[in-house]
Amino acid sequence: QVQLVESGGGLVQPGGSLRLSCAASGFTFSNYGMSWYRQAPGKERDMVAGISNLGGVRNYADSVKGRFTISRDNGKKMVYLEMNSLKAEDTAVYYCFVGRLGAWGQGTQVTVSS
Numbered sequence: 001q002v003q004l005v006e007s008g009g010g011l012v013q014p015g016g017s018l019r020l021s022c023a024a025s026g027f028t029f030s031n032y033g034m035s036w037y038r039q040a041p042g043k044e045r046d047m048v049a050g051i052s053n054l055g056g057v058r059n060y061a062d063s064v065k066g067r068f069t070i071s072r073d074n075g076k077k078m079v080y081l082e083m084n085s086l087k088a089e090d091t092a093v094y095y096c097f098v099g100r101l102g103a104w105g106q107g108t109q110v111t112v113s114s
Contacts (some may be wrong), residue, residue, distance in 0.1 A: 002026040002103040005095040007063075009108030012086055016112070020079045020081040022096030022105060030054070030074040032100055038092035045048065049081060063089075086112045 008020040020036070034051045039045040049060045049070035059071055069082040079096060091112050096105040 002098065002101055004098065004103060004105035006094065006105045006108040009094060009110045011111045011114050014087060014112055016086050017082070017084045018110060020083065020094055020108060020110070022079045022081075024077045024079070024096075024098070025102075027098070027101060029077040032098050033106065034070075034072060034079040035096050035097045036070060036079075037095045038090075039095070039107075040089075040092040043092075047093070049107060051079065063114065065112050083110070086110075088112050 003025045005023045008018060012018050025034065025082060031053055033050060035050040036048045037045050038048050043089060047061060048064055049058065049068055051058050051072055057073050060068060067085045072079040090097045091110060093107040093109050095107045
């Protein structure tokens with residue numbers, strides 16, 4: 001069955017960095033685009049970044065452009081989100097998502113606070 005497992009979240013000070021990872025299994029990873037979403041308390045789940053199946057196309061929410069980078073390793077079936085210059089408003093649960101399969105990971109908490 002499709003499984004997505006996120007890791008790498010935690011508590012970080014404003015201006016700091018984190019790298020999130022998502023391990024995928026149960027489907028042919030290199031055939032699917034992947035995305036990262038986030039959901040802050042009391043808010044809707046919003047897309048943060050997406051990457052095409054071979055990594056040639058990437059897109060980002062305006063709020064994270066220039067600070068976040070999405071990447072993938074098809075050999076390892078992993079997708080990553082490198083987050084720099086973190087702000088308090090980046091605090092949220094971050095989810096890995098395969099749109100065409102409608103599959104979500106369990107999420108990883110990112111808290112940006114001093």
